[in-house]
Amino acid sequence: MQNTLLLVDDEPNILRALERVFQDEGYHILTATSGEEGLNLLTRFSVQVIISDQRMPNMTGSEFLTQVKKHYPKIIRIILSGYSDFEAIKEAINEGAIYKFLVKPWDDDLLRKEIHDAFLINTDQKEKEQNLIRLMNHAKLSGFSLKPNNDLLISENEILNAIETEQFIIYYQPIVKAQTGQLYGAEALLRWQHPKHGFLNPKDFIPLCEEMDLIIPVDTWVLHKACQQLKEWQTQGHADLSISINLSASFFNKPDLYKLVKEVLLTTQIPPDSLKLEITESLIMQNIESNIVILQQLSNLSVKISLDDFGTGYSSLSYLKNFPINTLKIDKSFIDNIVIDRNSAEIVAAIIGLAKILNLSVIAEGVETEDQLNILKEKHCDYIQGFFFSKPVPKQEFELLLNKHYPN
Ligand code: C2E
Numbered sequence: 043m044q045n046t047l048l049l050v051d052d053e054p055n056i057l058r059a060l061e062r063v064f065q066d067e068g069y070h071i072l073t074a075t076s077g078e079e080g081l082n083l084l085t086r087f088s089v090q091v092i093i094s095d096q097r098m099p100n101m102t103g104s105e106f107l108t109q110v111k112k113h114y115p116k117i118i119r120i121i122l123s124g125y126s127d128f129e130a131i132k133e134a135i136n137e138g139a140i141y142k143f144l145v146k147p148w149d150d151d152l153l154r155k156e157i158h159d160a161f162l163i164n165t166d167q168k169e170k171e172q173n174l175i176r177l178m179n180h181a182k183l184s185g186f187s188l189k190p191n192n193d194l195l196i197s198e199n200e201i202l203n204a205i206e207t208e209q210f211i212i213y214y215q216p217i218v219k220a221q222t223g224q225l226y227g228a229e230a231l232l233r234w235q236h237p238k239h240g241f242l243n244p245k246d247f248i249p250l251c252e253e254m255d256l257i258i259p260v261d262t263w264v265l266h267k268a269c270q271q272l273k274e275w276q277t278q279g280h281a282d283l284s285i286s287i288n289l290s291a292s293f294f295n296k297p298d299l300y301k302l303v304k305e306v307l308l309t310t311q312i313p314p315d316s317l318k319l320e321i322t323e324s325l326i327m328q329n330i331e332s333n334i335v336i337l338q339q340l341s342n343l344s345v346k347i348s349l350d351d352f353g354t355g356y357s358s359l360s361y362l363k364n365f366p367i368n369t370l371k372i373d374k375s376f377i378d379n380i381v382i383d384r385n386s387a388e389i390v391a392a393i394i395g396l397a398k399i400l401n402l403s404v405i406a407e408g409v410e411t412e413d414q415l416n417i418l419k420e421k422h423c424d425y426i427q428g429f430f431f432s433k434p435v436p437k438q439e440f441e442l443l444l445n446k447h448y449p450n
């Protein structure tokens with residue numbers, strides 16, 4: 043049986059250029075200038091691979107491929123489109139309607155190889171790889187540049203596998219008492235030692251985990267693992283140490299979050315008030331009424347809540363006093379400028395003043411210099427976190443910091 047390739051693009055000259063790329067590959071080539079025409083051809087021919095453009099007048103490429111998936115699930119469906127179309131087709135990728143996203147303008151050899159490989163894929167493997175997102179980035183791409191990390195090829199299975207094979211690593215960053223220089227706690231910050239892509243920071247993979255609906259297992263793992271670690275340190279003599287964990291929006295809204303936290307407290311036996319859950323200010327302001335209920339349940343467990351990135355969202359002060367929260371974390375963007383910019387310094391002073399009135403403690407994030415530290419101490423900020431003391435470090439290195447006295 044001959045391999046049949048269907049090319050769909052509303053611009054005839056692009057169709058012809060694509061045809062030329064594949065003319066010596068031995069495929070049976072069909073062409074269509076619209077999704078409708080493509081669907082029509084599929085009723086008459088047996089096609090194994092489709093390449094479609096996204097921007098077409100009536101039916102977009104992703105709509106066309108969604109139809110194809112519904113009626114011909116075994117066909118390998120590829121979109122070849124501009125990078126700026128990515129947002130528009132993301133949903134279709136996540137739903138598995140698009141197997142691959144290749145970027146125009148293409149490189150002939152790479153494109154031939156991709157299509158050659160596509161014909162070799164069997165359907166079972168295809169199912170597994172549905173969530174694969176591949177951006178083809180090549181030196182010949184012109185007109186726009188892809189950031190190196192947009193090149194990541196990460197599938198759902200890789201993320202799940204990373205949890206099982208311990209490719210995720212938690213780094214810990216010290217939080218220090220401003221007035222005494224004593225270590226107060228650590229913030230757990232996730233890293234990924236990826237077998238192919240190397241060492242990844244959260245910005246490279248947390249948004250992907252969120253898009254693929256996999257952030258809940260990831261956050262659950264971090265919560266368990268970091269609390270276990272805290273217990274170990276507490277048992278070794280650092281009884282007052284606390285741990286701060288970042289919660290994503292979907293994790294915070296998980297219906298049984300309360301139960302999960304309770305279970306972690308039970309299994310690790312850490313004092314509940316040594317667990318601090320960090321939620322961003324903008325998340326908390328979204329569904330205020332239901333969030334207050336969730337916060338109340340958590341605070342009934344005696345765990346502590348911090349508002350992260352404080353100052354960047356739009357907190358209504360009248361609500362703030364109703365929230366069962368404990369700490370404000372002043373966003374790094376204010377700290378960056380406190381030495382040189384009076385406004386930033388005044389905002390920071392005002393946030394600290396507000397916190398005192400509301401009986402909340404304050405952490406300044408992203409403190410990098412001694413001058414910044416001195417201003418913050420002068421303004422009676424309670425806790426300091428930042429590169430001035432230490433970057434986030436792996437467990438073994440954090441243990442060296444446990445007994446250190448910090449400059450104050
Ligand atoms: P975040 O919660 O605001 O964490 C603080 C970020 O600021 C960290 O970046 C930290 O390394 C960085 N930082 C701390 N002090 C300094 C400083 O003095 N200078 C500079 N330039 N940066 C500083 P990181 O580790 O890359 O984390 C980025 C974000 O990823 C975090 O922002 C948090 O929102 C998210 N994240 C990290 N771990 C997790 C996790 O386990 N679950 C979830 N859902 N999100 C996480």
Ligand code: CA
Pocket residue numbers: 229288320350
């Ligand atoms: Ca945080």
Ligand code: CA
Pocket residue numbers: 350351371373374407
């Ligand atoms: Ca923050």
